[in-house]
Amino acid sequence: MYKLTLIIRYLLKRRITHFAVLAVALCVFIVVVVMTIMTGLVEDFKQKNHRFVGDCVVGTDSLVGFPYYEEFMGILKETNSVQAVSPAVKSYGLFSLRGDQVRRGVEIIGIDPALHAQTTNFAQTLHYRAGRPEKAFQPTYDPNALGCVLGIDLALNRSVQGQYLYDDQPIQVAITLTCFPLTAKGAPAKVGAGLVESQHFYYSDHAHSGIAHVDGATVYIPLDQAQKLCMAGTLKRVNAIHVKFGPDVGLSQGRAQVVALWQQFKQTKADAPDSFLLDGVLVQDWKEYRRAYIAPMEKEQVLLSFMFILVGITTVFIVFVVFYMIISHKRKDIGVLKSVGTSNVSILGLFSGFAFVIGFLGSAVGALTAWLFLSKINGIESLLFEWFGFQLWDRSIYAIGDIPNHLEFHVLATIMGCAIAACLLGALFPACSAARLRPVETLHTGPV
Amino acid sequence: MEKSQVILKATGVRKSYRMGATRVEVLRGVDLAVREGEFVAIIGASGSGKSTLLHILGGLDGPDKGVVEFDGRDLNRVGARELNRYRNETVGFVFQFYHLLDELNVLENIILPAMVSRTVVGWILTRRAAKERATELLGQLGLKERVRHKPYQLSGGERQRAAIGRALMNQPRLLLADEPTGNLDSMTGNGILTVFEQLNRAGQTIVMVTHDERIAARAQRVITLEDGKIRA
Numbered sequence: 001m002y003k004l005t006l007i008i009r010y011l012l013k014r015r016i017t018h019f020a021v022l023a024v025a026l027c028v029f030i031v032v033v034v035m036t037i038m039t040g041l042v043e044d045f046k047q048k049n050h051r052f053v054g055d056c057v058v059g060t061d062s063l064v065g066f067p068y069y070e071e072f073m074g075i076l077k078e079t080n081s082v083q084a085v086s087p088a089v090k091s092y093g094l095f096s097l098r099g100d101q102v103r104r105g106v107e108i109i110g111i112d113p114a115l116h117a118q119t120t121n122f123a124q125t126l127h128y129r130a131g132r133p134e135k136a137f138q139p140t141y142d143p144n145a146l147g148c149v150l151g152i153d154l155a156l157n158r159s160v161q162g163q164y165l166y167d168d169q170p171i172q173v174a175i176t177l178t179c180f181p182l183t184a185k186g187a188p189a190k191v192g193a194g195l196v197e198s199q200h201f202y203y204s205d206h207a208h209s210g211i212a213h214v215d216g217a218t219v220y221i222p223l224d225q226a227q228k229l230c231m232a233g234t235l236k237r238v239n240a241i242h243v244k245f246g247p248d249v250g251l252s253q254g255r256a257q258v259v260a261l262w263q264q265f266k267q268t269k270a271d272a273p274d275s276f277l278l279d280g281v282l283v284q285d286w287k288e289y290r291r292a293y294i295a296p297m298e299k300e301q302v303l304l305s306f307m308f309i310l311v312g313i314t315t316v317f318i319v320f321v322v323f324y325m326i327i328s329h330k331r332k333d334i335g336v337l338k339s340v341g342t343s344n345v346s347i348l349g350l351f352s353g354f355a356f357v358i359g360f361l362g363s364a365v366g367a368l369t370a371w372l373f374l375s376k377i378n379g380i381e382s383l384l385f386e387w388f389g390f391q392l393w394d395r396s397i398y399a400i401g402d403i404p405n406h407l408e409f410h411v412l413a414t415i416m417g418c419a420i421a422a423c424l425l426g427a428l429f430p431a432c433s434a435a436r437l438r439p440v441e442t443l444h445t446g447p448v
Numbered sequence: 449m450e451k452s453q454v455i456l457k458a459t460g461v462r463k464s465y466r467m468g469a470t471r472v473e474v475l476r477g478v479d480l481a482v483r484e485g486e487f488v489a490i491i492g493a494s495g496s497g498k499s500t501l502l503h504i505l506g507g508l509d510g511p512d513k514g515v516v517e518f519d520g521r522d523l524n525r526v527g528a529r530e531l532n533r534y535r536n537e538t539v540g541f542v543f544q545f546y547h548l549l550d551e552l553n554v555l556e557n558i559i560l561p562a563m564v565s566r567t568v569v570g571w572i573l574t575r576r577a578a579k580e581r582a583t584e585l586l587g588q589l590g591l592k593e594r595v596r597h598k599p600y601q602l603s604g605g606e607r608q609r610a611a612i613g614r615a616l617m618n619q620p621r622l623l624l625a626d627e628p629t630g631n632l633d634s635m636t637g638n639g640i641l642t643v644f645e646q647l648n649r650a651g652q653t654i655v656m657v658t659h660d661e662r663i664a665a666r667a668q669r670v671i672t673l674e675d676g677k678i679r680a
Contacts, residue, residue: 342532
């Protein structure tokens with residue numbers, strides 16, 4: 001019982017303990033806020049990539065692509081675990097407004113919009129044709145014109161606040177796409193005929209995936225047009241088949257099934273023309289397929305975790321110093337307590353309990369302020385922008401809407417637990433030395 | 449008058465300390481017996497080992513050699529738990545510099561030994577009785593008006609009386625006082641000695657250490673410690 005009384009009194013009367021609580025609170029605040037925002041950004045980015053490619057991709061990095069995709073799509077469609085499939089041609093070309101001499105490099109994605117909308121979130125990324133993705137390539141101003149869907153940053157300018165200005169319907173703009181069609185062997189098909197293939201399209205809609213490099217440099221065109229522009233040969237080819245699994249199918253389970261089906265399919269095509277192109281095809285889940293984009297962010301997260309370990313070590317050290325000071329000043333108290341029958345273990349318990357309370361209070365204060373701060377972070381950012389023109393993330397650069405502020409309870413509990421553990425660790429050595437203190441060393445002295 | 453039984457007995461107690469490279473022998477074979485209800489003063493020059501002897505008698509320190517028995521039990525042979533209980537229930541310490549806890553008020557300082565020996569539940573069950581006991585002691589020691597005061601708000605004499613209250617809280621059979629008036633003026637010190645005399649008249653066994661012969665003269669029996677030994 002005396003422990004509780006003394007802990008409360010030490011806490012209320014010793015100003016240095018307030019600093020310890022404040023230090024722990026600050027550490028917890030920093031970790032919770034940064035962790036929440038960073039994890040939110042990474043999760044948001046991952047989800048955007050997941051929605052962009054579907055669950056699984058049967059594809060190749062080669063721009064040449066692979067044939068017999070329609071047959072394999074037929075096999076996939078008959079599989080219970082597969083809900084939808086969508087073929088895609090992916091290549092690179094030059095983009096220019098019709099009549100304009102300025103050309104810029106873009107990624108060309110040829111798709112069947114109806115199928116692609118079933119497999120990915122393509123429909124949700126559209127603006128004018130969001131409810132009718134099958135008409136994505138039919139401009140509203142001329143349904144018979146050959147349309148294309150531009151990445152939103154190719155089509156519209158963004159304000160500093162990150163907002164786009166939309167018209168009621170797409171403006172009538174013609175664009176020219178120029179590409180180098182490749183044969184099945186990977187050679188330029190138009191050698192001696194200018195090398196390139198060009199086609200005019202009309203801007204029919206724009207796609208807003210939320211992934212900066214996609215929104216800034218992607219043009220969607222009809223699959224057959226993409227095959228004409230980018231590929232040459234008797235056999236139709238694509239670069240990827242996007243697959244969406246059924247709602248109850250796990251990612252690894254679904255992927256394993258597609259891998260098995262692809263191996264079988266490849267064997268049946270061993271003697272077919274251009275079958276060598278099937279060798280370069282991989283079956284990857286969305287995480288593997290988008291690894292090049294996701295991995296750097298995950299690495300940043302790992303780096304951040306390492307920095308949080310440094311924050312944790314700092315907390316341990318702060319608590320160690322505070323307890324060392326407190327115990328140095330409380331040697332007389334320890335002697336008195338031992339003279340009235342307190343055991344060494346009890347002294348250890350007293351200071352460990354004190355550390356626990358400091359850790360608990362500090363982490364509670366830190367977590368509460370972090371929660372308050374995060375719940376108002378977007379409002380605070382808006383105010384800062386209104387008053388000072390300062391923006392945490394420039395929306396014209398970063399493809400984020402609001403700053404992620406969803407606080408996960410288990411993350412919060414883990415951080416608080418770690419903070420308390422850090423306090424206990426920091427107090428361990430001073431508490432042990434307090435427990436070992438011989439009362440005769442402290443009692444036969446005058447008041448400090 | 450019939451002689452009461454010996455409750456505390458020290459036989460051949462030796463104690464030495466290392467001071468730098470040399471070892472200083474403080475106690476060189478002390479033999480001592482204290483009867484129940486006695487008021488014994490141990491007198492000696494500064495550095496003669498009085499406080500060391502008192503700490504050994506109270507179980508705060510152990511002898512290098514020799515035996516200290518309380519009620520026939522060798523304190524060297526009891527476990528740590530029992531030694532803690534001995535310090536909590538059987539012995540009460542009064543120190544020269546009072547050693548009250550600054551964060552606690554007078555009542556809490558006095559009640560401290562009762563709190564130490566109890567769990568939270570045990571304390572809730574016995575709190576009322578403990579507070580009554582502490583209030584009774586505060587009345588006896590003339591500190592009734594100082595219950596909620598902090599140690600720094602008290603005079604030296606009041607602090608020492610509060611320390612005596614703490615020592616008596618668990619009704620110990622033995623009160624050990626280390627220079628209890630050493631830090632007080634003669635009038636206040638005299639008041640503290642009067643309290644000791646009253647306690648002794650009520651049956652309390654007291655062993656007091658002092659370097660002042662006039663103070664020692666207030667005890668029933670005076671033992672002189674010289675060169676680490678009891679002078680015959």
